[in-house]
Amino acid sequence: MRLTKAKRHEITEGDMTPMIDMTFQLIAFFMVLINFSDVEQDQRVNLPASELAKPPDTAYDEPLTVQMTADETILFGGDEIDIDQLRGRLRTEATLLRAYKDNRLKDATVVIRADLRSRTGRVQEIIEACQEAGFDTFALRGRQSDVPTLTSE
Amino acid sequence: MKIRHTDHRDRIDVPMTPMIDIVFQLLVFFIMSFKIVLPEGDFNIRMPLPANDAPAAPSELPVFNLRMTAGEGGGLEQLSMDSRVFEGEDRFAKLHSYIRGLIDDSGGPGTAEDQEVEINADYDLHYDYVMRAITALSGYLENGQRHQLIEKIRLTPPTESE
Incomplete structure:
Protein backbone atom coordinates (compact mmCIF):
# COMPACT_ATOMS: atom_id res chain seq x y z
CA MET A 1 0.00 0.00 0.00
CA ARG A 2 1.29 3.39 -0.99
CA LEU A 3 0.90 6.22 1.39
CA THR A 4 0.65 9.69 -0.06
CA LYS A 5 2.52 12.27 1.81
CA ALA A 6 0.35 15.15 2.85
CA LYS A 7 1.90 18.29 1.51
CA ARG A 8 2.02 20.95 4.18
CA HIS A 9 1.92 24.50 2.92
CA GLU A 10 3.43 26.72 5.56
CA ILE A 11 2.64 30.38 5.39
CA THR A 12 5.69 32.43 6.11
CA GLU A 13 4.67 35.28 8.37
CA GLY A 14 7.09 38.07 9.01
CA ASP A 15 7.12 39.43 12.51
CA MET A 16 5.14 42.65 12.29
CA THR A 17 5.44 43.67 15.94
CA PRO A 18 8.63 45.81 15.73
CA MET A 19 7.34 47.66 12.69
CA ILE A 20 4.01 48.44 14.36
CA ASP A 21 5.85 49.52 17.51
CA MET A 22 8.01 51.92 15.55
CA THR A 23 5.05 53.27 13.61
CA PHE A 24 3.16 54.03 16.80
CA GLN A 25 6.23 55.71 18.22
CA LEU A 26 6.47 57.89 15.12
CA ILE A 27 2.79 58.79 15.32
CA ALA A 28 3.14 59.71 18.99
CA PHE A 29 6.19 61.87 18.15
CA PHE A 30 4.42 63.80 15.40
CA MET A 31 1.23 64.17 17.44
CA VAL A 32 3.13 65.77 20.30
CA LEU A 33 5.10 68.14 18.09
CA ILE A 34 2.43 69.10 15.62
CA ASN A 35 1.45 72.73 15.60
CA PHE A 36 -1.90 73.68 14.15
CA SER A 37 -1.59 77.41 14.86
CA ASP A 38 -0.85 78.21 11.23
CA VAL A 39 -2.83 81.42 11.31
CA GLU A 40 -0.81 82.95 14.13
CA GLN A 41 2.64 81.87 12.98
CA ASP A 42 3.02 82.65 9.34
CA GLN A 43 6.18 81.19 7.89
CA ARG A 44 6.76 84.24 5.69
CA VAL A 45 7.57 86.31 8.76
CA ASN A 46 11.24 86.10 9.69
CA LEU A 47 11.38 87.39 13.25
CA PRO A 48 14.29 89.39 14.64
CA ALA A 49 16.44 87.37 17.00
CA SER A 50 16.99 88.23 20.64
CA GLU A 51 18.56 86.35 23.51
CA LEU A 52 16.07 87.94 25.92
CA ALA A 53 12.94 86.94 24.02
CA LYS A 54 11.33 84.35 26.26
CA PRO A 55 7.91 82.76 25.92
CA PRO A 56 5.33 84.21 28.34
CA ASP A 57 4.98 82.38 31.66
CA THR A 58 1.23 82.25 31.31
CA ALA A 59 -0.88 82.36 28.18
CA TYR A 60 -2.40 85.73 27.35
CA ASP A 61 -6.07 86.12 28.26
CA GLU A 62 -7.17 87.77 25.04
CA PRO A 63 -4.38 87.60 22.48
CA LEU A 64 -4.70 89.26 19.09
CA THR A 65 -1.91 88.59 16.62
CA VAL A 66 -0.96 91.10 13.94
CA GLN A 67 1.77 90.02 11.55
CA MET A 68 3.76 91.86 8.94
CA THR A 69 5.89 90.24 6.27
CA ALA A 70 9.09 91.60 4.72
CA ASP A 71 7.09 93.18 1.87
CA GLU A 72 4.95 94.85 4.58
CA THR A 73 1.78 92.89 3.95
CA ILE A 74 -0.29 92.90 7.13
CA LEU A 75 -1.76 89.57 8.19
CA PHE A 76 -4.63 89.50 10.64
CA GLY A 77 -6.78 86.46 11.32
CA GLY A 78 -5.39 84.72 8.24
CA ASP A 79 -6.30 87.58 5.88
CA GLU A 80 -3.95 89.85 4.00
CA ILE A 81 -5.12 93.39 4.65
CA ASP A 82 -3.86 96.97 4.53
CA ILE A 83 -3.54 99.39 7.42
CA ASP A 84 -6.99 100.95 6.90
CA GLN A 85 -8.68 97.56 6.88
CA LEU A 86 -6.69 96.69 10.01
CA ARG A 87 -8.05 99.77 11.76
CA GLY A 88 -11.61 98.64 10.99
CA ARG A 89 -10.96 95.08 12.10
CA LEU A 90 -9.34 96.25 15.36
CA ARG A 91 -12.26 98.55 16.12
CA THR A 92 -14.62 95.58 15.66
CA GLU A 93 -12.50 93.41 17.94
CA ALA A 94 -12.37 96.17 20.55
CA THR A 95 -16.16 96.61 20.43
CA THR A 120 9.94 100.48 11.84
CA GLY A 121 7.48 103.17 10.73
CA ARG A 122 5.08 100.52 9.48
CA VAL A 123 5.26 98.71 12.83
CA GLN A 124 4.61 102.01 14.56
CA GLU A 125 1.57 102.52 12.34
CA ILE A 126 0.22 99.14 13.47
CA ILE A 127 0.81 100.10 17.11
CA GLU A 128 -0.91 103.44 16.53
CA ALA A 129 -3.91 101.71 14.90
CA CYS A 130 -4.16 99.42 17.95
CA GLN A 131 -3.94 102.38 20.33
CA GLU A 132 -6.70 104.19 18.46
CA ALA A 133 -8.93 101.13 18.83
CA GLY A 134 -8.28 101.12 22.59
CA PHE A 135 -5.56 98.46 22.97
CA ASP A 136 -2.63 99.44 25.14
CA THR A 137 -0.74 96.23 25.91
CA PHE A 138 1.63 94.93 23.29
CA ALA A 139 3.98 91.99 22.95
CA LEU A 140 6.72 92.45 20.38
CA ARG A 141 7.59 88.96 19.30
CA GLY A 142 11.14 87.86 18.56
CA ARG A 143 12.90 84.62 17.79
CA GLN A 144 14.78 83.10 20.68
CA SER A 145 18.51 83.15 20.15
CA ASP A 146 21.19 81.25 22.04
CA VAL A 147 23.94 83.55 20.85
CA PRO A 148 24.21 87.21 21.93
CA THR A 149 22.73 89.55 19.33
CA LEU A 150 24.22 92.79 20.66
CA THR A 151 27.86 92.29 19.76
CA SER A 152 27.45 92.00 15.97
CA GLU A 153 25.34 93.63 13.30
CA MET B 1 2.20 1.81 21.24
CA LYS B 2 3.33 5.32 20.91
CA ILE B 3 0.78 7.99 21.55
CA ARG B 4 1.47 11.39 20.17
CA HIS B 5 0.08 14.37 21.94
CA THR B 6 -0.31 16.80 19.18
CA ASP B 7 -1.37 20.27 20.21
CA HIS B 8 -4.40 21.25 18.23
CA ARG B 9 -5.17 24.58 19.85
CA ASP B 10 -6.60 26.94 17.29
CA ARG B 11 -4.70 30.08 16.70
CA ILE B 12 -6.94 33.12 16.42
CA ASP B 13 -5.71 35.35 13.66
CA VAL B 14 -6.62 38.96 14.21
CA PRO B 15 -6.64 40.75 10.85
CA MET B 16 -3.86 43.30 11.16
CA THR B 17 -4.07 44.77 7.68
CA PRO B 18 -6.80 47.39 8.31
CA MET B 19 -5.08 48.58 11.46
CA ILE B 20 -1.74 48.93 9.72
CA ASP B 21 -3.45 50.75 6.86
CA ILE B 22 -5.00 53.29 9.21
CA VAL B 23 -1.80 53.68 11.19
CA PHE B 24 0.15 54.46 8.02
CA GLN B 25 -2.52 56.91 6.93
CA LEU B 26 -2.18 58.68 10.27
CA LEU B 27 1.57 58.67 9.99
CA VAL B 28 1.47 60.20 6.52
CA PHE B 29 -1.00 62.86 7.73
CA PHE B 30 1.21 63.90 10.63
CA ILE B 31 4.36 63.92 8.50
CA MET B 32 2.69 66.09 5.87
CA SER B 33 1.31 68.59 8.37
CA PHE B 34 4.45 68.75 10.48
CA LYS B 35 6.56 71.86 10.33
CA ILE B 36 9.44 73.01 12.38
CA VAL B 37 8.58 76.13 14.36
CA LEU B 38 11.43 78.01 15.97
CA PRO B 39 10.91 78.99 19.61
CA GLU B 40 9.60 82.51 20.00
CA GLY B 41 9.43 84.96 22.86
CA ASP B 42 7.95 88.33 23.65
CA PHE B 43 8.92 91.77 24.87
CA ASN B 44 5.93 93.12 26.71
CA ILE B 45 5.38 96.84 26.48
CA ARG B 46 2.50 98.94 27.64
CA MET B 47 1.76 101.93 25.45
CA PRO B 48 -1.57 103.62 26.02
CA LEU B 49 -2.57 106.34 23.61
CA PRO B 50 -1.69 109.65 25.25
CA ALA B 51 -4.83 111.62 26.02
CA ASN B 52 -4.85 115.04 24.40
CA ASP B 53 -6.79 116.80 27.13
CA ALA B 54 -5.10 115.20 30.12
CA PRO B 55 -1.77 116.54 31.34
CA ALA B 56 1.18 114.20 31.13
CA ALA B 57 1.78 112.22 34.28
CA PRO B 58 4.60 113.76 36.26
CA SER B 59 7.65 111.55 36.38
CA GLU B 60 10.40 111.81 38.93
CA LEU B 61 13.00 110.46 36.54
CA PRO B 62 13.90 112.09 33.23
CA VAL B 63 12.91 110.05 30.19
CA PHE B 64 15.88 108.71 28.23
CA ASN B 65 15.59 109.44 24.54
CA LEU B 66 17.14 106.90 22.20
CA ARG B 67 17.54 108.24 18.69
CA MET B 68 18.01 105.83 15.80
CA THR B 69 18.56 107.28 12.35
CA ALA B 70 18.24 105.25 9.19
CA GLY B 71 20.81 105.17 6.43
CA GLU B 72 20.67 103.76 2.93
CA GLY B 73 18.40 100.76 2.53
CA GLY B 74 17.07 100.88 6.07
CA GLY B 75 20.40 100.33 7.77
CA LEU B 76 21.25 101.98 11.07
CA GLU B 77 23.27 105.14 10.53
CA GLN B 78 23.50 106.58 14.01
CA LEU B 79 22.57 105.36 17.44
CA SER B 80 22.55 107.95 20.17
CA MET B 81 21.06 108.43 23.58
CA ASP B 82 20.56 112.04 24.57
CA SER B 83 23.96 113.51 23.57
CA ARG B 84 26.01 110.32 23.59
CA VAL B 85 26.67 108.59 20.27
CA PHE B 86 27.44 104.87 20.07
CA GLU B 87 29.59 103.69 17.20
CA GLY B 88 31.18 100.54 15.90
CA GLU B 89 30.05 97.01 15.23
CA ASP B 90 29.22 96.49 18.89
CA ARG B 91 27.31 99.75 19.41
CA PHE B 92 24.31 97.96 20.91
CA ALA B 93 26.63 96.30 23.44
CA LYS B 94 28.05 99.77 24.22
CA LEU B 95 24.53 101.11 24.66
CA HIS B 96 23.78 98.22 27.00
CA SER B 97 26.90 98.91 29.08
CA TYR B 98 26.01 102.61 29.20
CA ILE B 99 22.49 101.86 30.42
CA ARG B 100 23.79 99.46 33.04
CA GLY B 101 26.19 102.14 34.22
CA LEU B 102 23.42 104.73 34.38
CA ILE B 103 20.99 102.52 36.20
CA ASP B 104 23.57 100.91 38.45
CA ASP B 105 21.69 97.71 39.12
CA SER B 106 24.22 96.60 41.72
CA GLY B 107 21.47 97.04 44.27
CA GLY B 108 19.63 94.16 42.65
CA PRO B 109 17.07 93.75 39.95
CA GLY B 110 14.09 96.07 39.89
CA THR B 111 16.01 99.22 40.70
CA ALA B 112 15.01 100.82 37.38
CA GLU B 113 11.37 99.94 37.30
CA ASP B 114 10.33 103.61 37.08
CA GLN B 115 12.86 104.60 34.46
CA GLU B 116 11.38 105.21 31.03
CA VAL B 117 12.98 105.14 27.59
CA GLU B 118 11.50 106.54 24.44
CA ILE B 119 12.79 105.10 21.18
CA ASN B 120 12.68 107.63 18.40
CA ALA B 121 13.48 105.65 15.27
CA ASP B 122 13.34 106.78 11.66
CA TYR B 123 10.43 105.51 9.59
CA ASP B 124 12.62 103.59 7.14
CA LEU B 125 14.81 101.90 9.73
CA HIS B 126 14.69 98.11 9.68
CA TYR B 127 12.68 96.74 12.58
CA ASP B 128 15.54 94.38 13.48
CA TYR B 129 17.55 97.31 14.86
CA VAL B 130 14.69 98.41 17.10
CA MET B 131 14.47 94.91 18.55
CA ARG B 132 18.23 94.97 19.20
CA ALA B 133 17.83 98.30 20.97
CA ILE B 134 14.97 96.92 23.08
CA THR B 135 17.16 93.91 23.91
CA ALA B 136 20.00 96.21 24.98
CA LEU B 137 17.69 98.34 27.13
CA SER B 138 15.42 95.80 28.70
CA GLY B 139 17.83 93.49 30.45
CA TYR B 140 20.60 90.92 30.32
CA LEU B 141 21.27 87.28 30.98
CA GLU B 142 23.64 86.24 33.72
CA ASN B 143 24.17 82.62 34.73
CA GLY B 144 21.05 81.71 32.81
CA GLN B 145 18.98 84.16 34.84
CA ARG B 146 17.29 87.11 33.19
CA HIS B 147 17.81 90.44 34.91
CA GLN B 148 15.52 93.32 34.10
CA LEU B 149 16.90 96.78 33.44
CA ILE B 150 14.27 99.07 31.96
CA GLU B 151 10.65 97.99 31.79
CA LYS B 152 9.02 101.10 30.42
CA ILE B 153 9.96 101.31 26.78
CA ARG B 154 7.85 103.07 24.22
CA LEU B 155 8.13 103.96 20.58
CA THR B 156 7.41 107.42 19.32
CA PRO B 157 4.52 107.74 16.85
CA PRO B 158 5.50 107.43 13.18
CA THR B 159 6.68 110.82 12.01
CA GLU B 160 7.45 110.27 8.37
CA SER B 161 4.94 108.99 5.88
CA GLU B 162 5.55 107.29 2.56
Missing part, protein backbone atom coordinates in the same frame (compact mmCIF):
# COMPACT_ATOMS: atom_id res chain seq x y z
CA LEU A 96 -16.68 92.88 20.90
CA LEU A 97 -14.25 92.75 23.83
CA ARG A 98 -15.88 95.77 25.47
CA ALA A 99 -19.28 94.09 25.16
CA TYR A 100 -18.33 91.48 27.75
CA LYS A 101 -19.62 92.18 31.23
CA ASP A 102 -16.08 92.34 32.62
CA ASN A 103 -14.78 94.54 29.75
CA ARG A 104 -12.09 92.24 28.44
CA LEU A 105 -10.47 94.96 26.37
CA LYS A 106 -8.15 95.84 29.24
CA ASP A 107 -6.94 92.21 29.36
CA ALA A 108 -6.25 92.05 25.64
CA THR A 109 -2.68 91.82 24.39
CA VAL A 110 -1.75 92.61 20.82
CA VAL A 111 1.06 90.31 19.71
CA ILE A 112 3.07 91.92 16.94
CA ARG A 113 5.05 89.58 14.72
CA ALA A 114 6.92 91.79 12.27
CA ASP A 115 9.62 90.71 9.87
CA LEU A 116 13.11 91.91 10.72
CA ARG A 117 13.44 93.66 7.32
CA SER A 118 10.17 95.57 7.59
CA ARG A 119 10.32 99.29 8.26
